[in-house]
Amino acid sequence: MKYYITILFITTLSFTSLAQGKPDNSINPDKPKLVVGVVVDQMRYDYLTRFWNKYENDGFKRLIAEGFNFKNNHFNYIPTYTAPGHASVFTGTTPQNHGIISNSWYNKFEQQYIYCVTDVNVQPLGTLASAGKMSPHRMLTTTIADENRLFTQMRGKTIGIALKDRGAILPAGHTANAAYWFHGQEEGKWISSTFYMEEMPKWVQDFNISGAALSYMKPWDALKDLDSYLESGIDENLFETGYSGKKTATFPYDLEKLEKENGNYDLLKVTPYGNSLTTDFAIAAIKGEALGKDEFTDFLTVSFSSTDYIGHNFGVNSKEIEDAYLRLDLDIARLLANLDEEVGNGNYAFFLTADHGGGDVPTYLTSVKIPSGYFDDVEFDTKLKEFIFQKYKKENLIESISNYQVFFNYRNLADAEIDRKSFEQNIAHFILQYPKVSRVFTRNQLESGNYTEGISGLIQNGFNQKRSGDVVFVLDPAVISYTTTTGSTHGSGFSYDTHAPLIFFGKGIKQGSTAIRSEIVDIAPTISVLLGIAFPNAATGTPLIQVLEK
Structure with a gap:
């Protein structure tokens, strides 16, 4: 029955095209050059x-x-x-x-x-x-x-x-x-x-x-x-x-x-x-x-x-x-x-x-009484490494801190017999308490969870398992890390950075x-x-x- 209906449908389309004087020579006639x-x-x-x-x-x-x-x-x-x-x-x-x-x-x-x-x-x-x-x-x-x-x-x-x-x-x-x-x-x-x-x-x-x-x-x-x-x-x-x-x-x-x-x-x-x-x-x-x-x-x-x-x-x-x-x-x-x-x-x-x-x-926003500010990367790096040394009495447990991500040194963690998941939780807790930080996500959360909305969904969509770090953090709205207090930048998941034209x-x-x-x-x-x-x-x-x- 389905076979005959299909033939009838195709035949009807063919006669319709011919009747209109517009034979359909392409399944995609609107394809641009x-x-x-x-x-x-x-x-x-x-x-x-x-x-x-x-x-x-x-x-x-x-x-x-x-x-x-x-x-x-x-x-x-x-x-x-x-x-x-x-x-x-x-x-x-x-x-x-x-x-x-x-x-x-x-x-x-x-x-x-x-x-x-x-x-x-x-x-x-x-x-x-x-x-x-x-x-x-x-x-x-x-x-x-x-x-x-x-x-x-x-x-x-x-x-x-x-x-x-x-x-x-x-x-x-x-x-x-x-x-x-x-x-x-x-x-x-x-x-x-x-x-x-x-x-x-x-x-x-x-x-x-x-x-x-x-x-x-x-x-x-x-x-x-x-x-x-x-x-x-x-x-x-x-x-x-x-x-x-x-x-x-x-x-x-x-x-x-x-x-x-x-x-x-x-x-x-x-x-x-x-x-x-x-x-x-x-x-x-x-x-x-x-x-x-x-x-x-x-x-x-x-x-x-x-x-x-x-x-x-x-x-x-x-x-x-x-x-x-x-x-x-x-x-x-x-x-x-x-x-x-x-x-x-x-x-x-x-x-x-x-x-x-x-x-x-941010300096302009501050001048008109809108909450904003600057995040000091160098100071943050120093404070985080100081915290790690005080807690673990070990150095070089972090390979890199960049793009608001912390990369662990897995070999040194293993040599020091430090559990990675416990380590990332402690790092995440420290960062969340840090001024001007809004949210923190660990590798374990991003690999095991399924976030579909909000900042957490944006973080997961930007997280590549092989290339991204082990802890990812997000700054407060209108807070940026920048080399000067003049000029604008971007990178966040807030609407001023995500809302773009499409015509x-x-x-x-x-x-x-x-x-x-x-x-x-x-x-x-x-x-x-x-x-x-x-x-x-x-x-x-x-x-x-x-x-x-x-």
Whole structure:
């Protein structure tokens, strides 16, 4: 009986298609020729709403007017740093599975601190500097771009671009045709590594000798009347770092005069011109790689890193951060216009999100009577080791304290005949009593429990059994560990760090918005459904079906 019903259903569909004059030649007719995944580094959701009245019509406003806006999108793990953020967006899972637990972390097997994308087995391209010795080899899972490459038998291209190496490498995945990042200092070049290719394409070489980076060594002044920037604090205040060689962190900034004291071309990263240069290079990549020109879907991943550098330097409430987003709005409009021209309006899909948010400067919050503060890592390390020695009369029982995690020295614990579980409970109890610490979790709790909500759920999602520490602790809200009392940072599981924009736009995407909660790991499965391809191999997110037209 089921057999006949199935035949009747298929036959009915066929006659319906013919009757409408639209034979269905593809199970996935809405598949775009190109997917562009944009990550804006350190973009809080409220940057969309706070600066809305000053945005032009062809950037953020176009994305929201024609696309689908998720107003309640969050990261679902801790820590909210750049590398885990980019990895989670494109793998559809959390550090628990993809293994990128921070930007850098203590590797207990190698007994050293490692950077997320460093790879001693590859050689730099475009430079002789070690900045080119990078690859995604420490990421344990596939990205959505990897799955597209596998699905198309490597015919669909993937290109990753960002000022930051980790922002270019991790989204593009293991099978990318190329990832490019910016090497500043005295060179000012886009570089890569032999992980991807043996030599740079001509279009990259041409771009590097074009003088594009040099052209941005010019004054940075407010794009609009500075007095109209009422959405930000006053220009001169006590909460910003600024640049070496300039007494005040106030507009304007003469980059040509400041460059030598601020890392030469690295200075561009800490200005909106770094995002403009990224846009220039992305546009060159679209043309140079002929992206979206055939029947096989291509991927372009772009991360705008300068907003993070500016936020760290000037804080989330600064005139500089407002100006950076007004200029980014123009860069996004420029990128969309180029995609319309090169790929065709309606032929590409586009999404925009962030890798984390950012919190207000604690000294500013204190000035307006909001509880906040700073956590002294050095003092904490000293006090914890003093406690351990007083209790156990042994030294070197701790290998590392980093990323709010304590790593035990298992060999020394065994030699001293100290029970690990008892040791971790004592360490956890000490840390919980420590000022400005909110919560503490032990390895035993995280391995044996199943936390699905709240801070405990975020900690577990960010906890990788092999790579993470033995005790994990969380600071109070608005308390940060930072080298200065100026500028903003991020990393927590509180809403100012987890609430990030998410906008889908383009082919196969509905117009609309929702305040229903979504999570960052839902992005990759949604794109998988749009393309009709496999989910990334460790994906834990859920497709956001309300955004898809069919």
